[in-house]
Amino acid sequence: MRAVRDSGAVPNSEFLLEVEGVRKTFPGVIALDDVSFRLRRGSVHALMGENGAGKSTLMKIIAGIYTPDSGSFKLRGNEIELNSPLDALENGIAMIHQELNLMPYMTVAENIWIRREPKxxxxxxxxxxxxxxxxxxFSRLNIRIDPEINVGELSVANRQMVEIAKAVSYESDVLIMDEPTSALTEREVEHLFEIIRALKAEGKGIVYITHKMNELFEIADEVSVFRDGHYIGTHKADEVTRDDIIRMMVGREITQMFPKEEVPIGDVVLSVKNLTLKGVFHDISFDVRAGEILGLAGLVGSGRSNVAEALFGVTPATSGEISINGRAIDVKTPAIAMRHGMAFLTEDRKDTGCFLVLDILENMQMAVLRDRYVKRGFVSEAEVARECERMREALRIKTPDLNERIENLSGGNQQKVLIGRWLLTRPRILILDEPTRGIDVGAKAEIHRLITKLASEGVAVIMISSEMPEVLGMSDRIMVMHEGRVTGFLDRAEASQVKIMELAAQ
Structure with a gap:
């Protein structure tokens, strides 16, 4: 049954959307249990919770992607039942997904108006x-993108803007944004916030899913917290503190977000001299020592991820030298890098990390099957499974078992599986590209503790992060890049956000 948009008076003028008693189960998992939620007109309502708390599941139900097992919905005061995403769009509900869903070989304009093209x-x-x-x-939203360029030629940030424009084009009253700033620079985030404020002034209701506390307090009017599939509570954003929200999210105190410890710094493990990838980055030189965490900072497009990919042999450098333990290594492939003790967590878990059609066990064991678990040509499957289960417990991956397909996990839990994959290799050099992107505050603290523990065991860590507090809180030294070049190094004691931004914007 579809509700019909009403153009006159509505039974309830205060709330655009009301959700009561929603329950949703998947095989072996209760994703939502008696959850309620209300969205006011002309407001931004933030949803917070650890990965697997049920935020995205509820939003996908509201967007018509999932069907609830039970529960009731009201839109503009009218009872409604949404059986498909088309139902939702026709009733003024649009969702901007964390994992972008644009078609790369079509133009920007064709993507936005697909099925609604003027004839x-x-x-x-x-x-x-x-x-x-x-x-x-685009003029209305102050977006500067050529409508006739293919989406595949755009940066991730510009694709995100196209997704936002597409949602707005439906003139939807309810817009759901799932981690919309994960690939945006600070300037682009502010642009997005300007768009949100304009939509809010038009009376739209925006549901904003985020793990970033600073965004919540800047843009949200209200915040609701979910935990383990249950609704915990709703508060006005200006009436709660960051610590209040964290306690609601995790059900416990997180006393130290960045548990950096002073550990002995050993000899140089990785030395990079004049590394160059023509047209991408130039003359990159640095050392990383055993037990050291080297943070890589810089704005989007600075070349940080490209350097990491060159170190691991994903895109080999055109010149320069990589030395491991004093020995020059020609890293042409990831296999060569792995043989010399390197591990690399990529920033894009969907396209370059997870094998979505495989289960958790298959994804996690992928990097070690040719290594110590092979005896006389046969894989010791029981031993591999035990180690993967131990890693699952250590990283608190929310899943009924290791046989669950990884595509059924939340984004943060997928990220944990990938971290587990590389930790199983027992690396001596660990390269982490945005290790906590899309991961909730509780899991971030756990991963930070894990990184610190690895450093204390003598692992040399290179950590790329766009989150300034993470770089400042976790690094022994920080290397800053701008447009493919190193602009400076900062020791932990002297580093500050201002100094990093000065070097990043040179």
Whole structure:
């Protein structure tokens, strides 16, 4: 049954959306249990909770992607039942997903207006009108992207802006944003917030899922917290503190977000001299010692991830030298890097990390099957399974068992599986590219403790992060990059956000 948009008075003028008593189960998992939620007109309502708390599941139910086992819904005061994403769109509900869903070989304009293209008198797509509609939309949102460029040619940040524009184009009253700033620079985040404030002024209701506390207090009017599939509570954003929200999210105190310890710094394990990838980065030189955490900071496009990929042989450098324990190594492939004790957690878990059709065990064991678990040509499957189960428990991966397909996990739990994969290799050099992106505050603290523990055991860690508190809190030294070049190094004692930004913007 579909509700019909009403253009006149509504039974309840205060709430756009009301959800009561929603329950949703998946095989072996209760994702939501008697959950309620209400969204006011002209407001931003933040949803907070650890990975697997049920936030995205509830939003996918509201967006018509999942069907609830039970529960009731009201939209603009009217009872509603949504059976598909099309139902939701036709009733004014649009969702911007954390994992982008655009079609790379179609233009920006074609992606935005798909199935709604303007037609000419002969029934064909009117490309001129299509461009004009897109330009008008972009002008409203102050987005500067060519409507006729293929989406595949855009940066991740610009693709995110296209997703946002597409959602707005439906003139939806309810917009759901799932981690919309995960790939945006500070300037782009502020642009997004300007768009949100304008939509809010038009009376739209925005549901904003985020793990970033600073965003919550800057943009949200209300905040609701979920934990383990249960609704915990709702508060006005200006009436709670960061610690209040963390306690609600995790059900316990997190006393130290960045548990950095002073550990003995040993000899140089990795030495990089004049590493260059033509057209991408130039003359990169640095050393990393045993027990040291070297933070890599810089704005989006600075080349940090490209350097990491070159070190691991994903995209080999065109010149320069990589030495491990004083011996020059020609790292042409990831296999060579792994043989010399390297491990690399990529920043994009969906495209370059997870094998979504495989289960957790298969994903986690992938990097070690050719190593110590092979005896006389046969894999010791029981031993591998025991080690993977131990890693699952250590990282608190929320899943009924290791046979669950990884695509059924939340994004943060997928990230934990990938971290577990590389920790099983017992690396001597660990490269982490955005290790806590999309991970809740409780899991972040656990991963930070794990990184500190690895450093104390003599592992040399390179950590790339766009979150300044993480870089400052976890690093012994910080290397800053700008447009493919190193602009400076900062010791832990002298580093500050201002100094990093000065070097990153040179």
């Amino acid at each position: 000419n008198a002969f029934g064909f797509v009117d490309h001129r009108a299509l461009r004009e509609k897109t330009e008008e939309l």
